[in-house]
Amino acid sequence: MRLSVIRPVIAVALATALTGCFNSVDPVAEIYGATMGSTYSIKWVPVDDSPDVETLQADIDAMLARFDDEVSTWRSDSDLARFNAAPAGTCMDMPESVLTLVALTDRLHKESGGAFDITVAPLLQLWGFHGDPQLQSVPDPQALAETMQSVGQQHLHLQGTQLCKDRALTVDLSSVGAGYMVDRVAERLEQFGIKSYMVELTGELKAVGRKPGDRPWRIAIEEPRDDNRVAQIIVSLDGEGVSTSGDYRNYFELDGQRFSHTFDARNGRPVMHRLASVTVLDPSAAKADGLSTVLMIMGEEAGWKYALAHDIAAFFVVREGDTFESRVTPRFDALTPGKE
Template sequence: MGSTYSIKWVPSEHSPEPDALQQDIEDMLARFDKEVSNWRSDSDLAHFNDASAGTCMPMPQSVIDMVQLTDRLYADSDGSFDITVAPLLKLWGFHGGEEHQAPHPDQLQQAMLNVGQQHLHIRDDGQLCKDVALSLDLSSLAAGYMIDRVVERLASYGVTNYMVEMTGELKAAGRKPGNRPWRIAIEEPRDDERVAQMILALDGESVSTSGDYRNYYEVDGQRFSHTFDARSGHPVMHKLAAVTVLDDTAAEADALSTLLMIMGEDRGWDYAIAHDIPAFFVIRDGEVFVSKGTPQFNALAQSEE
């Protein structure tokens, strides 16, 4: 998947040796990579993306699970959150090798013909179908989804004290040796260096941050983020620099942080409040940042200090 992972855990009475556990986890990651990676041409998802309009294909349970989760978020966001944005990422130069410039309106109009999660559906027999030539990108929740699967595997070994991180998404539960909590830093959205803005102690929560300060480019002073609003086909252009979400599951936290980032500082805030989401917003205000947390986030942050 073109990224890294880190797992820290406290052995239990029945847990395997570290080398055996690492091999088990890496076998899981290899299978998942073969199922959903956009970095390889032989993954199950790549085969689906290459298929023509009107195709139905049996897909791994991981893909079906993530499509079902994102179907709800697609509906909740009125189509802003959409996993069929792969053609847009390529067109705007976020899949590597393409020129970094805004596409011609005719190019964008052509790409938009193959964007829209309403054209994706799951048949009763479990096959995944597309009405037009869609290309899916599950990077908005794939890391979180896999964290949840690794946590389930750790639990099968009786491991209840752990911190699992993939591509910056993570979940932590229990305590470290010495009965110390797992502490994680929420990063300040700066382009030049990494600075911790807040420290949280986690016990059973997942945390995900989405922002426009890592994967972006500038043309004529205009910043273009890798986060897209599928309704317009354009990168988001609002003042929200980053948003952090806490949730019981890493997949939900991962997807929700992307959804709120797409919606922006006003619409995203209203959505988070309406859905009782523990979320922390960092908003650009000229040359400075203004931060605010939802009541649910502030309550969790205070209880974990």
């Protein structure tokens, strides 16, 4: 019997519900839009000489469009798509966004022992995550071995302003791209003199400052349920980026076994542990984005040890039969005194 669920992971799914209901007297501006196949939401406290809503939205939309031109894997004319289409042995000049993200993911790849990898797209294709859900299946060993020849971030390297590959690799930066743009949008707001804001792109989020009345920006971290959305804890933020990775929004089940869209590049298979979700806080939303994926790949035991060793602010939710158990690292506890 097959059960297929293909829905995007929402990092902080209830953030809008908690922050979007302001009194009409609250001087908080908001914009919403579409990006990266999903949506974005930005809220801020205006200051003297800050742009009006329409001007700022046009500026942000232009930033997001440029980023799509650079890194999109869903269009053939982006910088990254052209690199992916090139043969082994290619070196190509890349924009700063790609160079920065590859450098970040290189560190995560090495520190995770190769578990985290931005070249696993052929594996998702093989297992049926990039196509008709009815074609999702466990590949035979030979097909998996052949596909693994097109995977391996160790065959990708930076050379000045160029990105080079020794094999015919397909690079996908979606594991860190949204967090990266959260940071860039936050920087843009601060260039306009805005000091209090919340930026959310496709579920990745960062909040800085205080709302009117000296109130904190508060977000809910979702309980990893397949059927509906329930707030598990609520935290107050000031300066932290937030990212959640989980196996409960994009998976398929076959013969009673769950296959997640999160892959361990070392064996080419979806992760098969009890860790249902992990949330990471970090001043860099891009780093939080990548680290949540790293910990999700590693699982409840190795990921916990990694988080402690690297002083990561992380919130783990582990399946225990039909229920969930959660625990937080000391760093997460220290950063979220306002959690409920």
